Amino acid sequence: MYLGKVIGHAVCTAKDGQLQGLKLIIVTKVDKDGNSKGKPFIACDSTGAGAGETVFLCGGGEAAFPFVKVRPPSDATILGIIDKIEG
Amino acid sequence: MEIGKVVKQVVSTVKNEAFVGRPLLLVQPLKMNFSHKGSEVLCIDFTGANIGELVLIMKEGSSVNDLMGLDEAPADAAIIAIVDQIVLNDQKIFEKSVAEAV
Numbered sequence: 001m002y003l004g005k006v007i008g009h010a011v012c013t014a015k016d017g018q019l020q021g022l023k024l025i026i027v028t029k030v031d032k033d034g035n036s037k038g039k040p041f042i043a044c045d046s047t048g049a050g051a052g053e054t055v056f057l058c059g060g061g062e063a064a065f066p067f068v069k070v071r072p073p074s075d076a077t078i079l080g081i082i083d084k085i086e087g
Numbered sequence: 088m089e090i091g092k093v094v095k096q097v098v099s100t101v102k103n104e105a106f107v108g109r110p111l112l113l114v115q116p117l118k119m120n121f122s123h124k125g126s127e128v129l130c131i132d133f134t135g136a137n138i139g140e141l142v143l144i145m146k147e148g149s150s151v152n153d154l155m156g157l158d159e160a161p162a163d164a165a166i167i168a169i170v171d172q173i174v175l176n177d178q179k180i181f182e183k184s185v186a187e188a189v
Contacts, residue, residue: 001111001128001164002128002129003127019181039096056129062151062163063161080103082098082099087096
């Protein structure tokens with residue numbers, strides 16, 4: 001898993017059926033101090049995260065698991081909203 | 088698996104239910120010369136590791152699922168050990184001090 005920051009969202013009408021009803025969020029990775037790094041990418045959301053929030057995501061095949069009814073073709077899914085980073 | 092140093096503790100309330108009650112630590116993967124290797128990895132901790140400790144991390148989803156005892160947990164990285172000592176080419180390159188362990 002890794003940390004990210006929500007910077008926007010995408011809306012798609014024509015899409016795979018398993019993506020129906022899922023929110024597509026634009027995210028950048030962030031480092032341990034919360035600074036954005038790398039290029040933005042699209043992730044599915046399982047939490048209801050909003051713009052500006054720091055989140056954590058899962059990559060790989062496990063990114064399809066958070067959803068109860070569907071197994072979307074996802075390689076990045078938001079799993080949680082970060083309250084604080086300590087230490 | 089690879090070695091890494093625990094750099095931060097991450098607290099999250101709104102999260103996937105598979106993560107409830109599981110500590111999340113941010114780990115910087117390290118090369119064997121202890122320089123940084125890629126970006127930080129967020130890991131579920133199964134060892135009770137603390138910030139600053141050298142740990143063993145495993146980044147394989149199905150093995151993390153086995154550790155969690157779940158079939159379909161959306162997790163792909165875990166801390167599976169705290170490193171005491173590393174010997175490379177007959178040379179001890181890391182020894183966790185007794186003082187550090189207490």
